[in-house]
Amino acid sequence: MTDTETDTTLPNGTGGLSAEDEDERLKQRPADIDADVREMERRKRVEALMSSKMFREELERVLDQQMHEGVDAPLLQRIREMVGGKLHTGSMRGPSCVLPINDIRGIEGYGYEKGEKILRCKLAAVYRLVDLFGWSQGGVSGQITARLNTAEESVLTTPRGLLPHEVTASSLVKVDMQGAVQEQGTTNFPINAAGFSLHAAVHAARPDVRCVLHVRSPSALAVSATKGGLLPLCTEAALLGLLAYHHVPYGTLDNEERDRLVRALGPSAKVLMLNNAGALCCGETLEEAFHQAKNLTTACDVQLRLAALPMESLSLIDEDTRKQIYEASRKPPADGVKWRVGGEEFEALMRMLDNAGFRTGYIYRHPLVKNDVPKPKNDVEVPPAVSSLGYLLEEEELYKQGLWKKGQGKGGERTRWLNSPNVYQKVEVLETGTNDPKKITKVEYLRVEAE
CATH class of the missing domain: 3.40.225.10 (Class II aldolase/adducin N-terminal domain)
Incomplete structure (x- = not known):
């Protein structure tokens, strides 16, 4: 290169690229970074799926069904062994696939x-x-x-x-x-x-x-x-x-x-x-x-x-x-x-x-059978869904906080039944079958017709 020529090369730290090539390489960096980020996200998603217990159980069920049908049994067996449990080695002190103990099938x-x-x-x-x-x-x-x-x-x-x-x-x-x-x-x-x-x-x-x-x-x-x-x-x-x-x-x-x-x-x-x-x-x-x-x-x-x-x-x-x-x-x-x-x-x-997924083939003398979770004992049965349970619970909470007084709900709006389509009213009528009839109070209802 002569003294009159322009030096367009970059220093040694850039690998001897020209200015145009360096600009092009810098433009490609964001794309490479985006690709790396997408790959990391994809790996995280796969890892989350493999860690899901429900996914593994469903996959095992599908593999068992396919193996019974005789569809590519050797390949399915290898996949089943890989997802059959937590990923351990035959030695439980290192990470790898499980090596089954009972391999006599x-x-x-x-x-x-x-x-x-x-x-x-x-x-x-x-x-x-x-x-x-x-x-x-x-x-x-x-x-x-x-x-x-x-x-x-x-x-x-x-x-x-x-x-x-x-x-x-x-x-x-x-x-x-x-x-x-x-x-x-x-x-x-x-x-x-x-x-x-x-x-x-x-x-x-x-x-x-x-x-x-x-x-x-x-x-x-x-x-x-x-x-x-x-x-x-x-x-x-x-x-x-x-x-x-x-x-x-x-x-x-x-x-x-x-x-x-x-x-x-x-x-x-x-x-x-x-x-x-x-x-x-x-x-x-x-x-x-x-x-x-x-x-x-x-x-x-x-x-x-x-x-x-x-x-x-x-x-x-x-x-x-x-x-x-x-x-x-x-x-x-x-x-x-x-x-x-x-x-x-x-x-x-x-x-x-x-x-741990080692499949021992051991015949248990006393298999571990888990009973149902014990339910809390309660003398009061839970009312049906159509009752005013919400108001009862609200009143109980207010009573615990000292904001509800005894007898406060008598005759109040909250004691009215809210689940019936009928309207009730009190009617005074005379007794029948006696010479000296008295007035008695009866409760009658007026059925509400649908509009």
């Missing part, structure tokens, strides 16, 4: 043995609870197994590689006591052979134990690493009953190590503290095993909070009191409703999961 359930589908749903729900309570530490460790029945050596377990919030009823693997896969489930992942060997040893030696839950929460791992073990510092520790301790080696257990573990557990203990490896919580049902795991974790948390105090400063529960607490927890409640150990709390947790 229709005729798929006929391929399982009697009661197996229910047990699968309950076991998958326990994995979700473990994730909810933060016992999984976001990893794949901590296995849970459930035996189908005492007559067969079939155990349900989870495949290796699935996070707790990914476990569903159909993804569970059925294996025998030796770890051989009998039914793979819906994944192609292998099982954790080393972890399952602990569970297999307990299931084989204790027919009364149908569920084994390996707790590896931070507090349980910390207490299992102490030489003193779990101390009876609270009621939750007493509810665990007899505790057993065992030093388990790393890796798959051989026959000799299995015998040692069984001898350490004994014939009646249902909690086995593993040195530096958490604890095995056993139960006759999944409800009892989860109940034991929850009490164990709480007791470990309490002990860790008191770890800074010297031993002589702690008040331990004596053995007799611990025995009384444990036996009382195994007795039926006074109201006569019989629950298995941990069953009442477990059913409440299943309601919580179902309300």
